[in-house]
Amino acid sequence: MCAMPGFPPIAIERLVKIYKTIPAVDGISFTLTPGSITGLLGGNGAGKTTTIATIMGLTTPTSGRVVVLGAEMPKQRYRVLHRMNFESPYVEVPMRLTVRQNLTVFGKLYGVENLRERIAELARQLDLTDLLDRPTGRLSAGQKTRVSLAKALINNPDVLLLDEPTASLDPDTADWVRSHLENYCRKRRATVLLASHNMAEVERLCERVIIMKRGRIEDDDTPARLLTRYGRRTLEEVFLDVARSSGVDSEAAQ
Amino acid sequence: MSIGADSAYAVSPQRIGGMMLRYWYLLRSSWPRLLDLIYWPTVQMITWGFLQYYITSNAGFFARAGGTFIGAVLLWDILFRGQLGFSISFLEEMWSRNIGNLMMSPLRPIEFIAALMVMSVVRLLIGAVPVTLLAIGFFGFNLFGLGLALVAFFFNLILTSWAIGIFVSGLILRNGMGAENFAWSITFVFMPLTCVYYPVTTLPVWLQPVAWALPPTYVFEGMRSLLIHQVFRGDLMLDALALNAALFAAGVFGFLKLLQSARRHGSLIQTGE
Numbered sequence: 001m002c003a004m005p006g007f008p009p010i011a012i013e014r015l016v017k018i019y020k021t022i023p024a025v026d027g028i029s030f031t032l033t034p035g036s037i038t039g040l041l042g043g044n045g046a047g048k049t050t051t052i053a054t055i056m057g058l059t060t061p062t063s064g065r066v067v068v069l070g071a072e073m074p075k076q077r078y079r080v081l082h083r084m085n086f087e088s089p090y091v092e093v094p095m096r097l098t099v100r101q102n103l104t105v106f107g108k109l110y111g112v113e114n115l116r117e118r119i120a121e122l123a124r125q126l127d128l129t130d131l132l133d134r135p136t137g138r139l140s141a142g143q144k145t146r147v148s149l150a151k152a153l154i155n156n157p158d159v160l161l162l163d164e165p166t167a168s169l170d171p172d173t174a175d176w177v178r179s180h181l182e183n184y185c186r187k188r189r190a191t192v193l194l195a196s197h198n199m200a201e202v203e204r205l206c207e208r209v210i211i212m213k214r215g216r217i218e219d220d221d222t223p224a225r226l227l228t229r230y231g232r233r234t235l236e237e238v239f240l241d242v243a244r245s246s247g248v249d250s251e252a253a254q
Numbered sequence: 255m256s257i258g259a260d261s262a263y264a265v266s267p268q269r270i271g272g273m274m275l276r277y278w279y280l281l282r283s284s285w286p287r288l289l290d291l292i293y294w295p296t297v298q299m300i301t302w303g304f305l306q307y308y309i310t311s312n313a314g315f316f317a318r319a320g321g322t323f324i325g326a327v328l329l330w331d332i333l334f335r336g337q338l339g340f341s342i343s344f345l346e347e348m349w350s351r352n353i354g355n356l357m358m359s360p361l362r363p364i365e366f367i368a369a370l371m372v373m374s375v376v377r378l379l380i381g382a383v384p385v386t387l388l389a390i391g392f393f394g395f396n397l398f399g400l401g402l403a404l405v406a407f408f409f410n411l412i413l414t415s416w417a418i419g420i421f422v423s424g425l426i427l428r429n430g431m432g433a434e435n436f437a438w439s440i441t442f443v444f445m446p447l448t449c450v451y452y453p454v455t456t457l458p459v460w461l462q463p464v465a466w467a468l469p470p471t472y473v474f475e476g477m478r479s480l481l482i483h484q485v486f487r488g489d490l491m492l493d494a495l496a497l498n499a500a501l502f503a504a505g506v507f508g509f510l511k512l513l514q515s516a517r518r519h520g521s522l523i524q525t526g527e
Contacts, residue, residue, distance in 0.1 A: 019520055053523050056358040060517045074517060078264070081360040090523065091354035094280065094346075101279045108272025109359045135283070151355070 007070035009034055009159050009191035010055060015064035017050050017215075024050040026215035027064070035189035037181075039202035039223075041235075042212035043243050048195040049090065051212070052161050055193070056086055068159060080159075082110055087152040088163035092144075095137030099128055099147050102136055103154055110155035122150045125180065141168040149177065156188060163195045174198075178205055199236040209235065211242050218242045265368070269361050273369030274376075277343050281377075291339075291381035295331050299385050302327040303393040322481050323451065324395045328386060329407055329477055330450050332378065333470055334441050336415030337422075339377035340370050341437035344423040348431060357522050363513060367506065370423070371416050378412070403480055406491040407473050413498040414469045415441070417505035424512030428521055450474050469494040469501060 010032040017025040025047040032038055042048050053059045054066050057074030065072060071079040093102045100119060107115040123129040126146045131139060136147055145168055152160060165181070166174035178201060185192055196202050202209060203223050211219045211226075219226060219242060223235055230238045281287055302323050347353045356366065389395045397404060422440055425433045447461070448470040454462055465471045472494035476487045516522050 058522045059520045092351040094350045094352050096283050097279050105272050105276040109361050
């Protein structure tokens with residue numbers, strides 16, 4: 001199941017989010033197509049997290065519109081939250097609960113049917129079977145990331161928002177997680193918005209890249225076209241070009 | 255107007271059950287959390303019990319007023335522990351950085367509140383039942399002997415505790431963990447004003463209307479009436495219920511407004527200090 005017929009999975013129109021007097025997001029617009037994986041790049045404080053939080057209905061836009069699967073966020077969020085999910089380093093699953101207990105609780109919150117089977121299936125796919133009855137807090141960073149990913153996939157979401165999904169993983173596990181995400185999106189035709197600082201990851205997974213800086217979209221294109229336009233060999237070089245283009249450090253600008 | 259499944263007010267027993275399961279798993283996994291539910295009420299009951307024992311053996315009036323101190327301690331604990339049980343379950347989500355997961359899930363605020371209310375009663379019972387049994391053993395005071403009056407007292411006190419807990423949770427959502435201290439201390443504002451250990455007439459005349467504006471005052475007056483004069487004051491319980499309905503509605507309204515404000519100010523993304 002994908003977006004409602006006629007509605008894109010995510011459509012953002014002239015989104016502005018101002019905290020007191022500081023614009024965190026300053027008039028951005030973009031639309032994602034069903035089944036696509038889009039990278040959201042930007043330095044610290046570029047507005048990526050605020051954009052994702054607004055898409056999830058966690059913050060209210062100062063102005064502009066965010067429509068997800070045909071529902072206006074945050075007003076109509078309960079129409080679609082059961083079809084979305086996310087993973088972010090800013091939140092954690094409860095550490096004292098075992099992996100199975102955590103997945104059971106979130107499965108119930110998302111109204112997952114045949115929950116036992118779903119947990120077993122996810123555990124198989126994410127290599128968590130032997131860890132299911134261990135407290136989440138006693139797992140390694142990489143294992144915890146896999147648990148967070150299992151939580152993010154528990155409801156087979158049509159829209160998946162990922163913030164640094166492989167940040168704490170070793171290269172082998174990170175590569176394995178990327179393959180899993182690719183397979184999931186291909187099979188489910190799920191739409192993914194991926195915020196990452198790992199340019200190799202973005203280059204491999206994403207068919208489109210949106211680069212943000214100081215709350216605005218600086219560029220938006222396919223990785224190949226970005227490389228050609230900037231005359232660079234890697235996305236990292238493109239990112240550095242954009243970040244340093246005005247001579248002002250992106251974080252200091254916030 | 256009907257409430258559809260997509261509405262913010264549509265309630266799912268499955269989601270409420272999921273949240274209760276989450277808190278039950280947590281309690282089950284941690285003996286210090288369980289012990290904490292019992293030890294302080296026990297210490298308090300024993301301290302006040304011995305004080306009452308001393309007074310009743312030395313003063314005629316208090317000899318007649320048997321059990322008012324221990325009764326007050328146990329009823330006060332329903333109010334205090336009820337609110338604390340609600341707030342601690344909520345704080346567990348802040349401490350574990352899980353609040354973002356919940357706020358971005360299909361869990362409705364009203365379901366979250368309902369789960370916290372049920373868990374406050376569960377936590378209260380885990381602490382209160384052993385302590386009440388101890389009070390029978392140590393001092394011969396049987397709180398269950400109050401019968402149906404106890405049900406009225408309990409219901410009114412727990413309603414007040416929920417109203418306070420709901421509002422405090424909203425304050426923490428809006429202002430972050432800097433507001434955590436309210437969860438531990440706010441109920442104590444009620445202690446002198448609701449006349450837990452003395453009649454309302456003890457207060458200065460100008461302060462008495464304030465006391466009568468607070469639902470627990472009616473409960474503690476009702477308890478003294480029952481224990482001293484053996485008269486159950488149903489009128490006091492109905493007045494308390496009416497005030498509680500208003501207080502509870504104000505608590506929920508405040509919570510929803512503070513949550514709305516938290517969404518506006520981005521407080522739900524950064525839930526730290």
